[in-house]
Amino acid sequence: xxxxxxxxxxxxxxxxxxxxxxxxxxxxxxxxxxxxxxxxxxxxxxxxxxxxxxxxxxxxxxxxxxxxxxxxxxxxxxxxxxxxxxxxxxxxxxxxxxxxxxxxxxxxxxxxxxxxxxxxxxxxxxxxxxxxxxxxxxxxxxxxxxxxxxxxxxxxxxxxxxxxxxxxxxxxxxxxxxxxxxxxxxxxxxxxxxxxxxxxxxxxxxxxxxxxxxxxxxxxxxxxxxxxxxxxxxxxxxxxxxxxxxxxxxxxxxxxxxxxxxxxxxxxxxxxxxxxxxxxxxxxxxxxxxxxxxxxxxxxxxxxxxxxxxxxxxxxxxxxxxxxxxxxxxxxxxxxxxxxxxxxxxxxxxxxxxxxxxxxxxxxxxxxxxxxxxxxxxxxxxxxxxxxxxxxxxxxx
Numbered sequence: 001x002x003x004x005x006x007x008x009x010x011x012x013x014x015x016x017x018x019x020x021x022x023x024x025x026x027x028x029x030x031x032x033x034x035x036x037x038x039x040x041x042x043x044x045x046x047x048x049x050x051x052x053x054x055x056x057x058x059x060x061x062x063x064x065x066x067x068x069x070x071x072x073x074x075x076x077x078x079x080x081x082x083x084x085x086x087x088x089x090x091x092x093x094x095x096x097x098x099x100x101x102x103x104x105x106x107x108x109x110x111x112x113x114x115x116x117x118x119x120x121x122x123x124x125x126x127x128x129x130x131x132x133x134x135x136x137x138x139x140x141x142x143x144x145x146x147x148x149x150x151x152x153x154x155x156x157x158x159x160x161x162x163x164x165x166x167x168x169x170x171x172x173x174x175x176x177x178x179x180x181x182x183x184x185x186x187x188x189x190x191x192x193x194x195x196x197x198x199x200x201x202x203x204x205x206x207x208x209x210x211x212x213x214x215x216x217x218x219x220x221x222x223x224x225x226x227x228x229x230x231x232x233x234x235x236x237x238x239x240x241x242x243x244x245x246x247x248x249x250x251x252x253x254x255x256x257x258x259x260x261x262x263x264x265x266x267x268x269x270x271x272x273x274x275x276x277x278x279x280x281x282x283x284x285x286x287x288x289x290x291x292x293x294x295x296x297x298x299x300x301x302x303x304x305x306x307x308x309x310x311x312x313x314x315x316x317x318x319x320x321x322x323x324x325x326x327x328x329x330x331x332x333x334x335x336x337x338x339x340x341x342x343x344x345x346x347x348x349x350x351x352x353x354x355x356x357x358x359x360x361x362x363x364x365x366x367x368x369x370x371x372x373x374x375x376x377x378x379x380x381x382x383x384x385x386x387x388x389x390x391x392x393x394x395x396x397x
Contacts, residue, residue, distance in 0.1 A: 001033050001034065001086045001087060001376075001388045002033075002034045002036075002084065002085045002086045002087075003025075003028060003034070003035050003036070003086065003087050003089060004036050004037075004038055004081045004084075004085040004087070004088045004102075005021055005024070005025050005035065005036070005037045005038070005089050005091065006037075006038045006039075006078060006081060006088060006089070006090045006091065006098060006102040006103075007037065007039050007090075007091040007098075007099060008039065008040045008041075008070055008091075008096045008097065008098045008099055009040070009041055009070055010022070010037060010039035010041045010057065011041075011052055011057075012041070012043065013041050013069075013070070014068070014197065014230070015197045016170070016280075016284075017091055017118045019283060020118070020170045020281075020283060021037065021091050022037075022053070022055070023170075023171050023365070024171065024368070024372070025037055025055050026053055026055065027171065027368070028369065028372075029054060029055055031369060035055055035056075036055070036056045036057075036058065036085070037055055037056070037057045037058070038057075038058045038077065038078065038080070038081060038098070039057060039058070039059055039098070040059075040060060040070050040071045040072060040075060040077075040098045041059060041060075041068060041070055041071070042059050042060045042061070042069075043057070058080075060077070072097055072098075074098070075097035075098040075101050076101060077098065077101075078098045078099065078100070078101030078102035078103075078104075078105060079101060079102070079105040080105075081102045081105055081106055082105040082106060082108065082109035082111065085111060086112070086388050087111065087112045087113070087114065087376055087379060088102055088103070088106040088111050088112070088114070089113075089114045089115075089116065090102050090103045090106075090113065090114070090115050090116070091116050091118060092115055092117045094119050094121065094124050099115075100137070103115060103137070103140065103142060104135075107140045107142075110384070110385070111383065112379035112380045112382070112385055113140075113141070113142050113379060113383070114142065114143045114375055114376060114379045115142045115143070115144050115145065116145045116147065117145070117146045117147070117151055117155050117280075118147050118151070118280055118281070119278070119280050120150065120151055120154050120278050120279075120280050120301075121151075121154045121155055121157075121158050122157065125157055125158050128158045129158065138158075138159055138160050138163075139160070141382040141383060142379075142382075143166075143375050143376070143378045143379035143382060144163060144164065144166070145167065145168035146165060146166075146167060146168070146280070147167070147168065147169060147170055147280055147281040147302060148169065148280055148301075148302030148305045149304075150280070150300060150302055150304065150305070151281070151302060152166075152167050164378070166375050166378075167371075168368070168372060169281070169362050169363055169368060170281050170283045170286070170363070170368075171363060171364065171365040171367075171369075172283065172286050172287060172290060172363050172364065172365075173364070173365060174363075176259060176263070177263060177287050177288075177290035177291045178290060179263070179267050179291050179292055180267075182292070185270060185333065185336075185337075187333050188221060188222050189222070189223045189225065190218075190222060190223070190224055190225070190271065190329075190330045191225050191226075191227075191268050191269035191270045192211075192225070192227075192269060192270070192271050192272075192273055193226070193228075193229065193265050193266060193269040193271070193272055193273075193293070194207060194226075194229065194272065194273050194284075195228075195229040195230055195262060195284035195287075195288075196228070196229075196232075196274075196275075196276070196284065197230050197231070197232045198228075198230050198231055198232030198233065198234045198235045198238060198253075199232045199233055199234060200233075200234060201276065201278055202232075202275070202276045202279075203275045203276050203277065204228065204238055205237065205238060205241065206319060207228070207273065207275040208241050208242065208247070208251070209319070210273075210275065210319055210322050210323050210326065211224075211226055211247070211251060211326075212245055212247065213323045214326045214327050214330065215247075215250070217323065217324075217327040218327050218330045218331060222330055222331065223250070224250050225252075226251040226252065227252050227254055227265050228251065228252070228254065229254045229257050229262055229265060230255075230256060231255050231256045235253060262287075263291065266287075266288060267291070269293060270293070270294075270329075270336055270340075271293065271294055271296060271326070271329060271336065272284075272285060272288035272289075272293040272294065272296070273295075273297070273322070273326065274295065274296070274298070274301075274303055275298075275319075275322070276297075276298070276301065277298050277300075277301065278301070279298065279301035280301070280302045281302035281303075281305075282297065282301065285297055285303045285307070286306055289306060289307065289312065289313070292340060293340070294312065294313050294329070294339035294340055295312070295313035295314075296313060296314045296316065296322060296326060296329075297313065297314075297316075298315065298316055298317070298322075299315040299316065303315070306363065311339075312339060313339065314329075314339075
């Protein structure tokens with residue numbers, strides 16, 4: 001099947017949407033589909049095209065003003081997906097003009113179309129309903145999906161009543177994150193790690209304030225060592241905050257790291273923290289779970305799909321609760337061990353947690369692909385076209 005994935009943001013820009021679109025395209029390529037990605041993120045090539053891990057990527061021509069910057073003025077390029085593809089899969093955040101343009105073009109051409117929402121839309125509901133009044137997009141024959149149950153619930157408030165929405169979760173390869181069995185952990189040293197894009201929506205500055213408050217509540221005899229992995233527009237402000245509050249000795253901004261380096265940081269940590277309150281999924285938190293780390297995150301986010309409060313992590317309702325729980329766990333090796341023990345299924349067990357042999361239902365790539373196939377069949381049915389089966393990849397373009 002010739003599939004076009006359309007996403008305003010893509011590699012080399014790093015984030016959840018970018019990583020998951022690439023992961024899905026890679027998995028589909030391996031399954032025998034002919035896959036192309038169309039994005040508004042330039043790579044600097046003169047003709048606006050390149051190939052990433054064997055996947056053709058169509059980009060705006062020329063270099064961007066900043067690495068990974070989205071060139072929104074190139075959004076009309078989405079009209080080119082109307083021909084040459086059997087199915088169009090658009091990936092939506094709260095502002096995705098390229099993806100919406102592609103969905104409109106595919107609708108006019110009668111091409112089966114899937115839309116996956118990667119963000120929480122609740123706060124933007126009036127905007128989306130207003131745009132529907134002008135464009136009527138809620139009546140388009142799209143097969144709607146969202147990356148988590150909470151994202152699906154919020155999407156349902158925007159779409160017309162009765163619209164079918166499937167949960168198409170992000171995928172993970174647990175074997176890449178599984179760590180060797182841990183020996184005894186130091187009682188007077190607690191490692192905390194977080195992975196995120198350092199942008200306001202992920203609340204990295206709030207995380208620093210939380211950590212500062214935790215340090216005030218934890219006895220001086222317990223060393224806190226924090227690593228915040230990632231890059232983004234708020235990094236300079238974070239560095240300034242760390243200097244002003246004398247936190248540079250125990251909080252490190254590592255910058256962007258590759259998967260093996262992140263796994264090494266997980267191996268040296270005791271807790272993972274996700275400070276975002278508008279987290280539609282939380283792929284880094286899922287990877288931390290696969291590595292056996294207890295996860296602290298906010299209730300009402302996509303993380304709640306794979307973290308159960310008090311069993312394999314802690315879900316909080318406010319920054320104050322996050323401070324209290326981090327301080328409690330920092331002061332209690334037994335509490336940390338109990339959460340980590342479930343992650344590893346208990347002594348000698350191979351069960352429990354998404355990184356185990358029997359855990360992770362719905363998140364392994366083979367499971368994601370199976371769900372994706374069902375959604376694609378629904379898209380074909382809604383378009384009135386016969387379903388196409390996977391075909392060997394052909395590089396004709």
